[in-house]
Amino acid sequence: MAEPSGILIKGGKVVNEDCSVISDVYIENGKIVEVGRNLQIPAGVRVINATDKLVIPGGIDTHTHMELAFMGTRAVDDFHIGTKAALAGGTTMILDFVIPQKGKSLLEAYDAWRSTADAKVCCDYSLHVAVTWWSDEVKKEMETLAKEKGVNSFKMFMAYKDVFMLHDSELYAAFAQCKAIGAIAQVHAENGDLIAEGAKKMLSMGITGPEGHELCRPEEVEAEATQRAITIAHTVNCPLYVVHVMSKSAAKVVSNARRDGRVVFGEPIAAGLGTDGTHYWHKEWAHAAGFVMGPPLRPDPSTPGLLMDLLANDDLSVTGTDNCTFSVCQKALGRDDFTKIPNGVNGVEDRMSVIWERGVHSGKMDENRFVAVTSSNAAKIFNFYPQKGRIAKNSDADVVIWDPKMTRRISAKTHHQAVDYNIFEGMECHGVPIITISRGKVVYEDGQLQVSPGEGRFIHRVPFSEFVYKRIKQRDQVGRPTAVIRKPYEGKVISV
Numbered sequence: 001m002a003e004p005s006g007i008l009i010k011g012g013k014v015v016n017e018d019c020s021v022i023s024d025v026y027i028e029n030g031k032i033v034e035v036g037r038n039l040q041i042p043a044g045v046r047v048i049n050a051t052d053k054l055v056i057p058g059g060i061d062t063h064t065h066m067e068l069a070f071m072g073t074r075a076v077d078d079f080h081i082g083t084k085a086a087l088a089g090g091t092t093m094i095l096d097f098v099i100p101q102k103g104k105s106l107l108e109a110y111d112a113w114r115s116t117a118d119a120k121v122c123c124d125y126s127l128h129v130a131v132t133w134w135s136d137e138v139k140k141e142m143e144t145l146a147k148e149k150g151v152n153s154f155k156m157f158m159a160y161k162d163v164f165m166l167h168d169s170e171l172y173a174a175f176a177q178c179k180a181i182g183a184i185a186q187v188h189a190e191n192g193d194l195i196a197e198g199a200k201k202m203l204s205m206g207i208t209g210p211e212g213h214e215l216c217r218p219e220e221v222e223a224e225a226t227q228r229a230i231t232i233a234h235t236v237n238c239p240l241y242v243v244h245v246m247s248k249s250a251a252k253v254v255s256n257a258r259r260d261g262r263v264v265f266g267e268p269i270a271a272g273l274g275t276d277g278t279h280y281w282h283k284e285w286a287h288a289a290g291f292v293m294g295p296p297l298r299p300d301p302s303t304p305g306l307l308m309d310l311l312a313n314d315d316l317s318v319t320g321t322d323n324c325t326f327s328v329c330q331k332a333l334g335r336d337d338f339t340k341i342p343n344g345v346n347g348v349e350d351r352m353s354v355i356w357e358r359g360v361h362s363g364k365m366d367e368n369r370f371v372a373v374t375s376s377n378a379a380k381i382f383n384f385y386p387q388k389g390r391i392a393k394n395s396d397a398d399v400v401i402w403d404p405k406m407t408r409r410i411s412a413k414t415h416h417q418a419v420d421y422n423i424f425e426g427m428e429c430h431g432v433p434i435i436t437i438s439r440g441k442v443v444y445e446d447g448q449l450q451v452s453p454g455e456g457r458f459i460h461r462v463p464f465s466e467f468v469y470k471r472i473k474q475r476d477q478v479g480r481p482t483a484v485i486r487k488p489y490e491g492k493v494i495s496v
């Protein structure tokens with residue numbers, strides 16, 4: 001039997017970032033065609049009863065590293081398994097990172113990542129590109145990526161010394177180029193020199209286990225780099241996006257900068273909102289190593305709560321996961337030396353539920369803010385709103401039927417990811433995606449996925465996102481310093 005051509009979602013509460021309203025939603029050919037009460041729909045369409053359920057825009061994960069080759073191995077969630085897991089968790093788009101090696105072409109790395117991802121993705125995706133070295137060629141390639149390749153965000157690393165790290169003068173040049181081409185500068189904000197020294201110190205003290213990973217790079221190492229990046233970005237009036245904000249100190253730096261009027265956005269991740277760094281002190285090595293990522297989770301157990309408060313209050317803006325998964329046997333590369341434990345954790349499948357549980361169910365945010373921080377703000381910052389991140393006529397039909405009352409318990413035994421453990425193991429979450437619709441097709445229902453690799457599409461993003469650049473342009477116009485008009489000095493000048 002032929003698939004019905006349309007889908008009518010009936011009687012649910014449609015939740016956008018600014019309002020909620022009981023409404024029907026009609027979907028056809030991958031798009032939302034109509035939103036309203038008692039829609040007159042052609043016969044033969046599939047009707048989904050969403051009474052007592054929320055109808056929300058599909059989640060957008062701003063930060064993933066599917067199948068990344070990193071620290072001597074490769075992340076186990078590839079674009080196929082990773083995007084399937086995303087859909088099962090109510091996420092319908094990911095933004096992954098192209099990370100060229102130092103000295104290598106950004107464009108070639110982009111092309112390679114496109115051909116890997118295009119063939120495998122089950123949901124829509126887009127790409128940020130990392131700037132890991134600096135030259136005139138890199139500068140030119142950034143422009144080509146922004147003008148022709150759909151990339152409007154570039155990540156600069158202040159950590160991973162000698163691998164990806166840039167120095168301040170290079171950061172300055174890269175931020176200035178982001179500004180010139182209308183892109184958003186993203187930073188991994190940790191002081192790479194201090195981490196290298198801290199790691200040597202810990203190892204010399206005989207601290208070789210996962211706790212050394214946090215001890216060698218305490219909060220201030222993250223906060224200092226965050227402040228430095230904000231200062232550099234401000235000198236060139238470039239918008240800044242701080243990826244994976246993991247500590248109270250760094251979050252407060254972002255929050256203070258926003259209060260000072262800086263155009264800066266902070267991205268906490270599911271791991272930092274849902275768990276903490278006390279696990280690094282766990283007696284079982286494999287358990288502790290499973291949480292190793294950079295910047296580390298923080299041992300102060302009140303950290304996730306504060307990050308969630310700041311996210312609820314718009315001090316932090318948007319959520320990702322930094323999904324970069326290595327199974328226990330891969331983590332074991334660092335069995336005798338924490339600096340060799342591949343950095344990365346899971347999150348792409350559980351982000352939506354973790355944020356609902358710790359954000360909405362806890363009373364810190366409402367359903368509208370939930371939508372803002374799980375999809376709409378990402379779409380606005382990275383310039384594809386309202387194509388995505390909104391339930392509205394003409395938007396893409398990436399829609400989730402969310403049951404706020406249903407619960408599920410997170411476990412590696414039941415998750416769809418390839419990694420063999422889950423940092424949220426045992427967490428009970430209220431708020432469950434019961435149906436996920438991607439590109440107008442029901443892809444997840446009754447716990448079953450119905451997807452094929454390559455069904456997702458690359459989302460081409462254009463530069464100069466209004467949400468980000470309006471204030472920047474205004475400041476350029478009115479804030480330009482001018483020279484003081486004076487009569488020439490006519491007095492004596494000493495001879496030298």
Ligand code: URP
Binds near residue numbers: 188293322324344345
């Ligand atoms: O530990 C992490 N974060 N792994 C992925 C690379 C990065 O810095 O985002």
Ligand code: ZN
Binds near residue numbers: 294295
């Ligand atoms: Zn990073």
Ligand code: ZN
Binds near residue numbers: 279282
């Ligand atoms: Zn633990």
Ligand code: ZN
Binds near residue numbers: 063064065322324
């Ligand atoms: Zn990352």
